[in-house]
Amino acid sequence: MKVTDNGPRPNVFDIETATVENTNYRTVAWTGRYLQVTLMSIEPGASIGLESHPETDQFLRIDAGAGVCRLGPAEDDLTDTEVTDGWSIQVPAGTWHDVVNTGSEPLRLYTIYAPVHHASGAIQASAADAERDEESGADEPPSWSVQPASTAPDRHA
Secondary structure, three states: OOOOOOOOEEEEEEEEHHHOOOOEEEEEEEEEEOOOEEEEEEOOEEEEEEOOOOOOEEEEEEEEEEEEEEEEEOOEEEEOOOOOOOEEEEEEEOOOEEEEEEOOEEEEEEEEEEEOOOOOEEOOHHHHHHHHHHHHHHOOOOOOOOOOOOOOOOOOO
């Protein structure tokens, strides 16, 4: 299923099918003014990477695979919870978090960011591509999205 980010215009698509069929590390599916939907595929043994977004709330939903969600107030103070198809994860701004694929198949999930966190329509085949785009500034939210007045940088472990 092909998904095209037409944001910030109205959009409708089968998010479960798109998520399960997505093979990219990250595909930005829709970008609004205030929130964003991305699809993710995490390979067995890999993870999203331990991080904290000081100004961004996140909602994640697992649509295929099995993993461990790690959440906590500090990078060395995390609680692990096993997650699988149908589980959701809510990450308040400033919370350290990671999702690790503990299964033998790709972990397929979608994430909703509020506010917008990535470049509109971005497709990053691998975590290395996502990191490169972030470091180069190519993964900045679009100018038409509403961002916090003071944007603290993300933290990565």
